[in-house]
Amino acid sequence: MSNHRILVTAAGGQLGRLTIDALLKLVPASQIVAGLRDPAKGTDLTAKGVTVVAADYSKPETLDTAFKGIDRLLLISSNELGQRATQHNNAITAAKKAGIKLIAYTSVLLADKSPLGLAEEHRQTEAALRASGVPFVLLRNGWYTENYAASIPAALAHDALIGSAGEGRISSAARADYADAAAIVLTATEDQSGKVYELAGDDFYTLAGFAAEITKQSGKTVPFVNMPEADFKGALLGAGLPEGLAELLANSDAAAAKDTLFDDSRTLSKLLGRPTTPFAETIKAALKV
Template sequence: MIGVTGATGQLGRLVIQHLLNRTEASNIVALVRNPDNAQGLREQGVTIREADYDRPETLSAALNGVSKLLLISSNAVGQRMPHHQAVIDAAKAEGVELLAYTSILKADRSPLILAQEHKETEEALQASGLPTVLLRNGWYTENYTQSLGGVLQAGMVAGAAGEGVLNTATRNDLAEAAARVLTSADSEAGRVYELSGDEGFTLADYAREIARQTDRSIEYRALSEQDFTQMLVQIGLPEGFASILADAEARAAEGWLSDSGNDLSRLLGRPTTSLSEAVRDALA
């Protein structure tokens, strides 16, 4: 059986749907904090099991019989390691044969604040001795397109990435890649995938694409890391999280969210979703 943690989250739900296209529902286990939120998956024939990171005693039972496990990184930024370690320990105890982990692009050397917990998790996986495949997901395209309404209202894209190139990828593309790895007949243990979009773009390119599709004037306003942090706080983000996002943008200006290896398109067997397609879909 194939288990997926965080199965009711934004990425997890997409992974489950792609798995349903590739294997029987009876072969899929959705691991969720609250089973009541997974009724839609249950109706599709997926097995639902409670797996609460904060209650490690739920994890071993949840992983019983699971041969392949996708550990989707916890959304508790700053508290991820205890969550991930609990899953790793339970997976080892239950004899999981392959653990796939959704890490971050270039995690082993990235200076992003967000990369630190991913690097620690990768090290914990190596120390565990579990057969592991690393899915180093690039920056989500949705990190930008989900704010299109605000961009249109303000008439500008603001950010701290300067003229840095971003090779973002949509959640759907990354979810499909994970499903392909989990259902692969080949041995995936030991592999590291740097998963990024084929097409790199700058935030100025992003602003121009929005302008092209909406026939509006959209400018790109380059901000300092400090000013971008304050802008994010002003629109309602907690200061700590705002500073983490601003740090990621500043590191993007240095090339840390860019990658031209095309691992993602090779896994998909097709080109990744383009910026123009992502903008079109978000506008729709």
């Protein structure tokens, strides 16, 4: 069992909290540190025996303090589009100062060649990691099934699942699958530096197939309606989404039409030692909410 002191950044987010839970199954709570912008929001983590510290990507001084005495760092990518490369670089710089022995970074599937608009900041971060001299491992996460499951309430309300992915194949997995994988890598006894994990679900679906599963489980007919990227973005804006997020989702869907979110290497399930969570299970969970 690993005895390294592990810090998870962005631990207040969904992936961060799931990764903390996964780590708690593998190592004692005394080895785990949760970095949050606002430590006051980590009382649930403190209750589990996890050390909670302030760690804000935009405030390098908090990172310098938080990273002292840390052996391994999970750098969860920021959700602030346009600022991520700078924020991540702040974390990498602080990690180097602190003498951290391994950075695990949550990148995006096939980042080096992905046409996704969000991939560029991941490529910039990967380049910064290579230039830093700090040992690192890339967790190139594919799509979270929850990204599409979040659209289920609207699809049921409007009798259609809309998007721009066409017949593109999507190999998504549950967020918890990626969290478990991160925990396994962070606690591995085998050297992880230099490894690149292309992580995706075992099986794939099209959005028409996703809509068919919603129909099957809900009992309400929900067809998939494919739209041009600009129209899909307009619909998202009309639903109240901010410009940046609408642009991201529409761009990602249009890229998915070209199989950008497809991968059949099964690297994730091999790392987990179990199958990834079927998308039907994530739909079932979403319908219960």
